[in-house]
Amino acid sequence: MSAIGSKARRDRIVQLATTTGLTSVEELSQLFGVTASTIRRDLAKLTTDGRLARTYGGAMALSAHPEASLRQRTGEAYDAKRAIARWAAAQVQPGETLLLDAGSTVGALAHELRTAKDVTIATTGLTALQELADVETVHVECLGGTLRPLSQGFVGPLTEAALERLTFDRVFLGTDGVSPEHGICEADLRQTRLKELMARRADHVYVLAHAAKLGRRPFHAWATLPEGWTLVTDDTADPGILAELRARGVTTVLAESVGAL
Template sequence: MNAGDRREEIIQRVRAQGEMSVETLSEMLGVTASTIRRDLARLTDSGDLARTYGGVIAVPAEAESTLDERSHEAPEIKRALGAWCAQQVPAGSHVLLDAGSTTAQIARALRETTPLSVVSTGLTSLQQMTGAEGIEFTLLGGRYRSISQGFIGPITEVGLEKFTFDFAFLGADAVTSEDGVCEATAEQVRLKELMSRRATHVFVVAHSAKLGQRPFHAWADLGNGWTLVTDEAAEAEQITAFESRGIRVVTVDDMGKAHD
């Protein structure tokens, strides 16, 4: 393998994993650590990858939107999705809400369902539920991401492992039938995978513009048995692709009514 091919292989492996160490790349590619370091120097100079302490991470293919920017994207659709999701939750349930603008709409709609126990990783859900009577709300701490107004990392994961849930509602930067849920960082997808394992019923809530997109290179594999909740603009071929993999798809109209 020449240097050019090796560097392309490094890019593909790091994008698949999200983050890799110099030692791991050296072993995988059968070259010395010093050779890998020279390759990484070239790849970081070109902007293909970014260095970390002892290794390298993938650079997002697109800039990640801030929560404020996302809150202005398809607000009517998000309100309708949130209303339908809230209707699935009976009083007395234990609910997990991901961080994000769409899950904030679920939190808003859930204010009318009491009693309820809600755990979230996002400040937006806390803001929506402040002052709600009959709702026990727990915010999981950890490393704060201002761009998403949510918490991630080992502390968040340890807190999450103390709970089980009847329902989990997850957001997404994108969703595909082949790879699952796409996010900007490996930490985010690791947290989503853990969330999906702690709940009996798992819903990924995403408007149709996110289906089939691949803006980043970190993916959460949620396995089978989860439900995709999207809007009526989703194409029939997209829905069939998910359903063929054992994933239930619910499309919601602008009045919050479902079709599946």
């Protein structure tokens, strides 16, 4: 990155901490092309100003709600989400029973499934329910539970109890971030637990995440991304991260961008 002024650099550091989670001194030093001492002074100033919280070796955002709402996320990476959703919908066969997570990308999949025939779809997300509520060729089951306003998804013991009574041919999961080392990232531990339960109830597990989410660590709650699962992303994904995932036994699929269809 070309040299920028200290104020602009500090503003950018706050933005990075808010959107990607923890920021380290080493990473910031490399990104901005300045010394580690300069970054430490920046972090000290931002901490004093109440804009960041210092951690060992870096900083993190102070925002009480760094998680973007579903409404805010719906328009992000729109073409990539459509491409991922179209690929995922093409895997569904008549007569199957599906489980859909909450989230904007899975919501895009629900939209694609409006033309599905003879399928049963259970979901933890309000977006999927709204997309499918008036579709007569799809049987819809709402798992219910405690509603998280930001994600517009159901979580908690009632959701988990409903899952224990069902099995699925395929489950499609959303995520806030994907790390080869840690797995899939969520803002809430209840969501990570629920995703692992959802995966255990299905024969085939797909994680739908556009390229910008790969390598992101916005929060500190993680669910595993084990061998045998399939990550579906778009064709702008970082090849290095994809290679790491494949080395760990995760199948990766690159959905062709909608503009190229």
